[in-house]
Amino acid sequence: MAVSARRGAPLTPEEIHSTALRLVEEGGVEALSMRKLAAVLDVNPMSLYHHVANKTALISQICQTMAGRLALPDNPGSPWQERLRDLAHAYRRMVQRYPSLWAYIHTHPEAVGDHQGGIWDVLFPILADAGVPEEERTTTADVLHGFVAGLVVTERQGHIGRDDPAQADRVYETAIDMIIRGLPHP
Template identity: 60%
Template sequence: MGVSARRGTPLTVEEIRATALRLIDAGGVESLSMRKLAAELDVNPMSLYHHVANKTELIKGICLETVVPLLHLPPADGAPWQDQLRALAYAYRRLARTHPALWTYVHNHPDVIELKEGGLWEVLLRILPAAGVPEDKRLGTADVLHGFVWGLLLAESLGHIGGDQAEANFEIAIDLITRGLPEH
């Protein structure tokens, strides 16, 4: 890890990701370039490539190594599956609201990251057996639940539903899921 003549301190992948996420939050993924990121970090753009292969790999790293660990996913602590599913849905919603540009980009660019990669999906697949979902239906059920919550969050982010009632509407959706899930 070299030290930039301009900055005087070593560059780290964590600093690169944190700075890139801040720039994404401010202007969207499309506005992020390796040159802008390098300027923000006060390094030569080529210095970034010692830590990340390209922008796509940087975004994937931000998702899996920076954002997902901050989600406060429900632990396997024996809590009722309904409480765990509710906590998971709210963690996903916080992600969508805290980093909307990144959330939207990842969903519109499945080549960047497999949505079934990472902690959210693993926790969902851990919860479904407790909800009584048979093994042969778990992946399909997980896909449908993700699509349902994703669609709700997309509609909320576009202003189609929610407004002052966003919290209440989200709670209604989670209640519908938890009441209907055991029957499938």
């Protein structure tokens, strides 16, 4: 009802989210403004507020849109070391695709919520197979996540392997080795 005069079809949350995500991909989180987003969507800025509560809710939603695009490896049967490595690689690919947004998540963990979503569902069984006692798995997962997220954000925004991507790959591999070696397993 009452479709925009300039557009043919009404706005949809999906359209808003994917367009916002595109803006963030192109210019970082700080390049996302409600006004710019509205301009791209050819709509009045205030129209957006009929579909999203406010800007932080929008960012939260596109974070989850992004997390939903995470292609999680699923190779039960492989040894846990290999599955952990695959998961770490998937995580890194995701960060490399949306570096700015991932840095945002890293410093605004409330944007994605607590331990729900794909990563944790994959990580916990891996830790179980690695012999981490159940009562330690949550904190172990937090430590690993902190390690990996910190490393990848540093790599992406910092200077690790700035001029030699292969070097960055090697560093990342070494880091995963460190983690596997350091995990408390029998």
